[in-house]
Amino acid sequence: MAVVTVAAGTAKKPLSGVAFAQSLGDEAVVLVRSWLDRAAVLHRRPDASSERLAGVLKDAQGPAFALGFVDRVARPEDLSVAARNFRQLSGDVPAFLPGILRLLIKLGGFFAPLFPAIVVPIARWALKTLIGHLIIDASDKKLTKSLRHLTRKGDQLNINLLGEAVLGDQEADRRLEGVSRLIAREDVDYVSVKVSSISSQLSMWAYDETVTRVVKRLVPLYQQAAATTPPTFLNLDMEEFKDLDMTLEVFHKVLSDPSLMHYTGGIVLQAYLPEALDAMKKVQAFGAKRTKAGGAPIKVRVVKGANLQMEEVDAAIHDWPLAVLPSKKASDTNYKRV
Helix, strand or coil: CEEEEEEECEEEECCCCCHHHHHHHHHHHHHHHHHHHHHHCCCCCCCCCHHHHHCCCCCHCCHHHHHHHHHHHHCCCCCHHHHHHHHHHCCCCCCCHHHHHHHHHHHHHHHHCCCHHHHHHHHHEEEEHHCCCCCCCCHHHHHHHHHHHHHCCCCCCCCECCCCCCCCCCHHHHHHHHHHHHHHHHCCEEEEEEEHCCCCCCCCHHHHHHHHHHHHHHHHHHCCCHCCCCCCEEEEEEHCCCCHHHHHHHHHHHHHHHHHHCCCCCEEEEEECCCCHHHHHHHHHHHHHHCCCCCCCCCCEEEEECCCHHHHHHHHHHCCCCCCCCHHHHHHHHHHHH
């Protein structure tokens, strides 16, 4: 049974059982309140872009409209295609938007097929004003300015290069080089990377060979991160259910390299995976063994997971059961369990 001692006057009284659990709850409340108080001091006025994005997420139609706009208007290279899609989307504008903005979207959708070279760039600019505070330009000049602005109040940043699974070796090499450039920057101390983003053709039919190939690509990256002053923290993220076992094994093998025994690395676990709790136990066992051998501790970041729709599509295409938990409620429950 876990036992903790707390100060009570000049004596120390051990707590256990229900009292210990209650003390943890009280400490958690105090900690969260300190976070909220600090946030209130640092951010006295809500950011306008954040408020607009919050409105998108609260509206029942908001997420579908936003995703449709990104996929069908912002992404196509052909402006005529984007314009036709814009007209279709403008027929069902979410109610959370101000009346004048809904009117402008409807007008823009009507005229977009007639003047795509004019209307589509304006529509894309409007989208950028909505989510621009979440995405920054990774070019050296603009990134320096953005990082300076975002950290001016003491905030710590987790930098993640956009883009998911790569399709070929050249693209994987470019992504790996991009992460390496981030690590080399003095103003970056925390970077996230996915196995699927720095190595192409992750074959489950050649599992051992694939793990070996990925580890070979990642170890130099981790060695570079460990050599910076202070060391750059690397967080090994994951995307899909099928990445879980491979990501865990890659993480174990990379941090088991003798040159990285004193480097603290991290891994992300997604709570919407039914296996998340077992994965956490494996990571904890690995971390305990590592520190017992004189190595550095590791960090685990638990998230709820954000690819339910993609997993649903994958299950439907292959006609197999859904690999992740089927609802937000189930994911939230597993999050607390983990």
